[in-house]
Structure formats: structure tokens, C-alpha cells
Amino acid sequence: EIVMTQSPATLSVSPGERATLSCRASQSVSSNLAWYQQKPGQAPRLLIYGASTRATGIPARFSGSGSGTEFTLTISSLQSEDFAVYYCQQYNNWPSLTFGGGTKVEIK
Amino acid sequence: EVQLVQSGAEVKKPGESLKISCKGSGYSFTSYWIGWVRQMPGKGLEWMGIIYPGDSDTRYSPSFQGQVTISADKSISTAYLQWSSLKASDTAMYYCARHRDGYNVRYFDIWGQGTMVTVSS
Numbered sequence: 001e002i003v004m005t006q007s008p009a010t011l012s013v014s015p016g017e018r019a020t021l022s023c024r025a026s027q028s029v030s031s032n033l034a035w036y037q038q039k040p041g042q043a044p045r046l047l048i049y050g051a052s053t054r055a056t057g058i059p060a061r062f063s064g065s066g067s068g069t070e071f072t073l074t075i076s077s078l079q080s081e082d083f084a085v086y087y088c089q090q091y092n093n094w095p096s097l098t099f100g101g102g103t104k105v106e107i108k
Numbered sequence: 109e110v111q112l113v114q115s116g117a118e119v120k121k122p123g124e125s126l127k128i129s130c131k132g133s134g135y136s137f138t139s140y141w142i143g144w145v146r147q148m149p150g151k152g153l154e155w156m157g158i159i160y161p162g163d164s165d166t167r168y169s170p171s172f173q174g175q176v177t178i179s180a181d182k183s184i185s186t187a188y189l190q191w192s193s194l195k196a197s198d199t200a201m202y203y204c205a206r207h208r209d210g211y212n213v214r215y216f217d218i219w220g221q222g223t224m225v226t227v228s229s
Contacts, residue, residue, distance in 0.1 A: 034215035043203055043219040087153055091214035095167035097143065099153040
């Protein structure tokens with residue numbers, strides 16, 4: 001099973017600042033990597049797929065990069081509504097669809 | 109509007125059985141896989157298994173194989189997750205989500221609102 005490791009577990013950022021989240025796969029997942037955002041009391045929402053393609057309706061301040069085993073989600077200028085937990089997920093090793101442990105982005 | 113609507117919260121006792129549902133609408137239900145994801149209180153997301161309603165092809169995570177049963181009734185565009193004997197450790201939020209069929213499109217693009225299952229004596 002591919003293990004997805006996210007870091008840091010918690011990221012403290014001030015509104016308007018940049019946030020950089022990391023996701024590492026235990027073996028190559030090519031570009032078959034998605035990012036999800038989950039706010040308290042809500043279901044996860046797809047942000048990024050194919051490692052770098054924004055899903056429909058996702059603001060341009062969200063960007064994804066990487067391939068193989070190292071991936072990054074960048075939020076260029078944090079807005080109040082962006083404070084949430086973010087998960088990466090690989091879908092290269094289907095039907096196993098493993099998630100990372102999540103990164104909580106909190107207000108500094 | 110494309111959506112997945114899940115059944116309501118459940119409170120059960122250990123040893124009881126349970127079946128929760130996920131109804132799709134606004135798209136061709138038989139052309140997408142439906143997955144189930146567990147989220148224990150205060151924890152992350154865990155993939156449990158997936159089903160293709162078109163032919164009921166079902167795959168399970170090794171962690172959940174034998175612990176739950178996933179099924180679907182394509183005539184009513186509904187997928188199910190069931191337990192034959194609940195344990196306290198099954199207490200969690202359960203989400204359904206869909207993904208397309210194909211090598212590089214198997215990400216979950218639409219999620220249900222979640223079903224909270226509480227198992228307590």
C-alpha cells in the first residue's frame with residue numbers, strides 16, 4: 001500500500017500570507033494526486049486533481065505542483081475562508097485510494 | 109445539480125446491524141464509481157472501498173475487507189454501506205463520494221454530506 005505523508009501537521013499563518021503544504025508518497029504516484037479541503041462540520045471538497053489542475057470553481061490562489069513522490073499545495077494569499085484541514089490523496093495505485101493524514105491551516 | 113445525498117444519523121448498540129445509503133442524482137449513476145470514506149472523531153480520512161453500480165464490481169481496502177459490505181441498487185441510483193455486527197470502534201462519520209472510471213480520473217469530485225454513526229451501549 002502506498003503511504004501518503006503530509007507535513008506539517010499544523011500550519012499557523014496570518015491572513016494574506018502564503019501557505020505551503022507538502023505531501024510525500026512512499027512510491028511514485030505519477031501525477032495522480034488530488035488535494036481536498038475540509039472545513040469543520042463539512043464534507044471534503046475537491047480542490048486540485050492531476051497534481052496541478054484546479055477543480056471547477058476553485059480560486060486561482062490555490063495551486064498544486066509536483067509529480068512522482070513530492071507534491072505541494074500553495075495558497076498564495078490566505079483568506080479567512082481558507083482556514084481548514086487539507087488532505088492529499090493518491091489514485092495511481094487504484095483501487096487503493098490512500099489519503100494523507102492532513103494538514104490543519106490555522107490562524108496565526 | 110449533481111449530488112450525492114446520504115441517509116441520516118444513526119445511533120446503535122454494539123452487535124446491532126446497520127445499512128446506510130447514498131443516493132445519486134443529476135448524473136448517470138451507473139457510469140461512476142461510488143466510494144465510502146470513514147472519518148473517526150477528530151481524525152483523518154480513510155478509504156474503505158468502492159463499487160461500480162453499472163455491474164456491482166466492488167473493491168475493498170484490506171483494512172475494511174470482511175468488516176463491512178458495500179452494495180448498490182442501480183434501479184434507484186443508491187449505494188449502501190452495511191455492518192452485520194457493529195462495534196463501538198465503528199463510531200465515525202461516513203462519506204460517500206464518486207469518481208469517474210479511467211486511469212487518471214479516479215479522484216473524488218462529488219461528496220455526500222456524510223452520515224454520522226454512533227455505536228454505544
